[in-house]
Each structure stands twice: as structure tokens, then as C-alpha cells.
Amino acid sequence: MKLYNYFRSSASFRVRIALALKGLAYEYIPIHLARGEHKLPDYAAISADGLVPLLETDGERLSQSMAIIEYLDETHPQPLLLPKDAAGRAKVRALAQSIACEIHPLNNLRVLKYLVKQLKVDEEAKNTWYRHWVREGLESFERQLQTLAAQRQQVGLPASVYCWGDTPTLADCCLVPQIFNGKRFDVNLDGLPLTMGAFDACMKLPAVQQAQPSNCPDNEV
Ligand SMILES: N[C@@H](CCC(=O)N[C@@H](CS)C(=O)NCC(=O)O)C(=O)O
Numbered sequence: 001m002k003l004y005n006y007f008r009s010s011a012s013f014r015v016r017i018a019l020a021l022k023g024l025a026y027e028y029i030p031i032h033l034a035r036g037e038h039k040l041p042d043y044a045a046i047s048a049d050g051l052v053p054l055l056e057t058d059g060e061r062l063s064q065s066m067a068i069i070e071y072l073d074e075t076h077p078q079p080l081l082l083p084k085d086a087a088g089r090a091k092v093r094a095l096a097q098s099i100a101c102e103i104h105p106l107n108n109l110r111v112l113k114y115l116v117k118q119l120k121v122d123e124e125a126k127n128t129w130y131r132h133w134v135r136e137g138l139e140s141f142e143r144q145l146q147t148l149a150a151q152r153q154q155v156g157l158p159a160s161v162y163c164w165g166d167t168p169t170l171a172d173c174c175l176v177p178q179i180f181n182g183k184r185f186d187v188n189l190d191g192l193p194l195t196m197g198a199f200d201a202c203m204k205l206p207a208v209q210q211a212q213p214s215n216c217p218d219n220e221v
Pocket of ligand 1: 008009010011012033038050051052053063064065066100108109110111
């Protein structure tokens with residue numbers, strides 16, 4: 001497998017976590033987003049959307065982190081990152097999409113660049129935009145975790161260690177990079193006990209440690 005990615009990219013980090021949790025080896029191909037390498041012809045030749053991550057595997061080129069992770073889950077089911085039951089899968093996907101579809105698109109590189117370059121927003125306003133949408137999104141995430149915790153309690157299930165249940169799922173693959181990103185931009189992470197509890201549990205996993213930006217070959221931290 002070859003993973004085209006960037007140490008600081010949240011979407012790449014999601015896939016690195018999934019690969020590490022499953023113990024899958026891969027070749028790390030760095031694409032330097034800040035230098036615009038994702039827009040160069042070499043990368044355009046293999047990536048139709050010009051974004052990272054992109055996974056080459058089984059003669060396929062796969063894009064979109066959540067599609068990649070679901071592919072890995074189907075082809076390498078140990079350990080499963082989506083629950084076996086349909087309702088559990090829907091809950092985990094909803095949590096993952098809360099981050100990947102509601103938060104991340106508002107704070108990824110091209111959106112922040114557009115604010116600054118085209119709309120002439122200054123650095124402080126750009127950071128205010130970033131912090132506002134991440135904080136609002138994480139508050140919503142926390143409310144969802146609270147609702148899920150109450151549902152588990154009602155049916156006599158033990159409290160979740162991670163976002164959902166006692167093993168990491170697709171939702172955790174999305175949460176960890178979003179918190180890393182939020183910390184980088186000084187987002188207030190107070191008052192999010194279940195969210196930060198799941199994050200802290202994930203950070204105890206060697207697989208998550210291994211996948212983090214500071215352990216990437218192209219790391220510049
Ligand atoms: N929804 C996509 C997001 C992909 C994405 O936006 N990747 C970012 C890095 S996290 C990227 O390539 N950004 C380049 C840019 O914004 O110009 C996924 O989950 O893979």
C-alpha cells in the first residue's frame with residue numbers, strides 16, 4: 001500500500017490511525033500541502049480531486065478518508081472500526097461525519113487561504129473563524145456523545161471508553177486529528193468531558209501515537 005499524505009493533514013491522519021490500528025504496513029509518500037505539491041502535475045496525474053489522503057492498494061487508487069477507512073475495514077476487518085450492528089454503525093458514522101462533514105470543511109487549507117487571499121480577511125479574523133466553527137462543532141459533538149451515553153445507560157450498556165464503546169472506531173479516527181488541529185489553533189477545549197475523555201483514551205493507544213504528526217517522516221514540528 002502507498003499512502004499519499006501530509007503530516008499535518010487531518011484527513012490523512014485519520015487514515016494513518018486506521019492503518020496503524022489494523023497493523024497494516026504502507027509506504028509513506030509525503031505531499032507537501034503548504035508548498036502546493038498537491039497542485040503539481042505529478043500529483044494531478046494520480047489524484048482527480050488533488051487532495052490528500054490518497055491510498056494506492058489492490059490496484060486501486062482510493063480518495064476520501066472515510067471511504068478509504070471503510071474500504072480497509074471491509075478488506076482487513078481486524079480490528080473492526082465499525083460496529084457489527086446496523087444501529088451502532090449509523091451512530092459511529094454520524095459522529096464521524098459530524099467532524100468530517102460539519103467541522104473539517106470549514107477549516108481546511110483551501111478555505112482558510114480563500115478567506116485570506118480572496119476575501120482579504122486578516123490573520124486574526126481568520127483564526128476567529130477557525131476557532132468559532134471548531135468550537136461550535138465540538139460542542140455539538142459533545143451533545144451527541146451525551147445523548148449516546150444516556151442511551152447506553154438506559155439499555156444497561158457500560159459507559160463508552162472511546163466515542164462509541166470500548167474499542168476505537170471510525171469516529172475516533174476522525175476525532176483525534178480534529179483535536180490536534182484545534183489545539184494548534186488554540187481552540188478552547190474546556191467543558192467537553194466526553195469528547196476529551198475519548199481523545200485521551202485514544203492517545204493512550206500505541207497505534208495512535210505512531211500515527212501522530214510528530215512521528216511522520218515529513219514532520220516539521
Ligand atoms: N473530505 C476529504 C477532505 C480532504 C482534504 O480536504 N484534505 C486536505 C488536507 S486535510 C487537503 O488536501 N487540502 C488541500 C487544500 O485544501 O488545498 C477527506 O476526508 O479525505
